[in-house]
Amino acid sequence: MALRSAVACLLLPMLAACASQVKAPPPVALAPTPRAAPVAAAPTPSKTAAPRTKVALLVPMSGNDRALGAALLDAANLALFDVSDDRFEILPRDSGTSADSARAAADSAIADGAQLIIGPLFASATPSVKTSAARAGVQVISFSTDASVAGGNGFVMGQLPAQQVRRVLGYAQSRGMTRVALLLPDDAYGQAVGAAANDTAKQFGMTIASVGRLGANQPAAIAAVKNTPTDAILIGVGGQQARGLATQLVTPDKKPQLLGTGLWDDSSANDPALAGGWYAAPEPTVRGDFERRFEAAYGRKPPRLATLAYDAVAMAATLAKTVPAGVPFDRAALTQPQGFAGLDGPFRFGPDGRIERNLAVLELTGSEARVLDPAPPTFDRPAS
Secondary structure: OHHHHHHHHHHOEOOHHHHHHOOOOOOOOOOOOOOOOOOOOOOOOOOOOOOOEEEEEEEOOOOOOHHHHHHHHHHHHHHHHHHOOOOEEEEEEEOOOOHHHHHHHHHHHHHOOOOEEEOOOOHHHHHHHHHHHHHOOOEEEEOOOOHHHOEOOEEEOOOOHHHHHHHHHHHHHHOOOOEEEEEEEOOHHHHHHHHHHHHHHHHHOOEEEEEEEEOOOHHHHHHHHHOOOOOEEEEOOOHHHHHHHHHHHOEOOEOOEEEEOHHHOOHHHOOHHHOOOEEEEOOHHHHHHHHHHHHHHHOOOOOOOHHHHHHHHHHHHHHHOOOOOOOOOOHHHHOOOOOEEEOOEEEEEOOOOEEEEOOEEEEEOOOOEEEEEOOOOOOOOOOO
């Protein structure tokens, strides 16, 4: 009971009673969950059993992304253990490898009484799922990071690059940096980062001094950025590619401040080449406890996206305690302005369906990420 109470306070709407636990909740002990016992549809209740609130979870259980889908399902299982009661039921469905298979999964879950859909994983499958769900009056919470698929009956749970860019550039400006160069991939993600950087620069009185696109002529793009006088360089890629770029951009006679996006929020980015780099992401403290519990339960480390499944299911399980069985989740409950506290920090959905997160600014040290500027513990303004 103590375990459920502690975690419930973390995931409940951020009321005053829970406010003190948002930033540093007490550790939660969890008995290992057998790997052979994933989330599954519960047995059909008897005629005398209490009706259940049903939430669909659409993740890939087949195809190239099935391992990621399995991890999302396992994270959902941990959320069920921590937060739900026996009146809450998850309906897992294989979203497959296409928009058509994801829509079929949504139709199957709705036919079985789903009152909310969590998933699918990718933006390409989200519109078809939203269309099917809209006919039943059901809301959809996609794991996508593409803000363009939000709206109507759709919400986006993924980490949005525009918010990360705004946070890290705002911090850089507060440290006296006004000239920024951008080195971005030549794709939709790079376009989103570039647009966010331009908007943020205008707001904070900064100058985008140079923009290099990592396309067919990558050496020329790197040279153009490297030869432009700047205070900082925002790199819109992560992992090995970011490390390779850093070795070319930072020299003994030129040491601009390196900035990154949420793609740096991965242990693989903790490399001496990126040491001193800043990026915006959720604070890692609470997530670290979840990662240890996940590994103890399932014998493997969770992928970075696993926290999205945990937070979405835990939020749904908390809200389900006020949702009558058989009735679709109310949009107003999902968009309540005080938001929710989760493993990835405070979050809420705006009227446009896009998630808003309070992010920290972190610095890579070469072996770990440390918090430079903490995430605000609550939302102090209306959702946009």
